[in-house]
Amino acid sequence: MAEKLTTFDPAEGLTSDDAIAAFMEEAFKTEDVGYIAHALGVVARAKGMTQIANETGLSREQLYRSFSETGNPTLKTTIAVMKALGIALTATPASDPAISSAA
Numbered sequence: 001m002a003e004k005l006t007t008f009d010p011a012e013g014l015t016s017d018d019a020i021a022a023f024m025e026e027a028f029k030t031e032d033v034g035y036i037a038h039a040l041g042v043v044a045r046a047k048g049m050t051q052i053a054n055e056t057g058l059s060r061e062q063l064y065r066s067f068s069e070t071g072n073p074t075l076k077t078t079i080a081v082m083k084a085l086g087i088a089l090t091a092t093p094a095s096d097p098a099i100s101s102a103a
Contacts, residue, residue: 014046017086024087034069040078041067043085055084 014020020043027039044052044063053060058077066073067081082089 011046
């Protein structure tokens with residue numbers, strides 16, 4: 001008998017603020033803007049896209065589109081969503097001298 005596989009949804013595992021913070025920290029480490037945007041979308045789905053839409057004043061459709069794998073959210077949208085999710089965007093000095101000198 002063949003096994004039935006289901007699609008894994010990472011949003012299902014994001015049940016605590018610590019899990020969300022760790023998930024986003026790993027996304028930011030990739031420095032892949034598309035992946036980071038998608039990861040924010042996953043977190044928004046975990047928290048409830050309707051709730052995030054209400055808190056940001058953006059439509060659910062705009063949020064889904066902006067934070068899809070091919071989305072390209074503006075900085076304003078990204079910051080609004082991060083604020084609604086309780087995620088802080090901070091700047092710290094790069095710890096790797098090669099990264100600092102490449103900029």
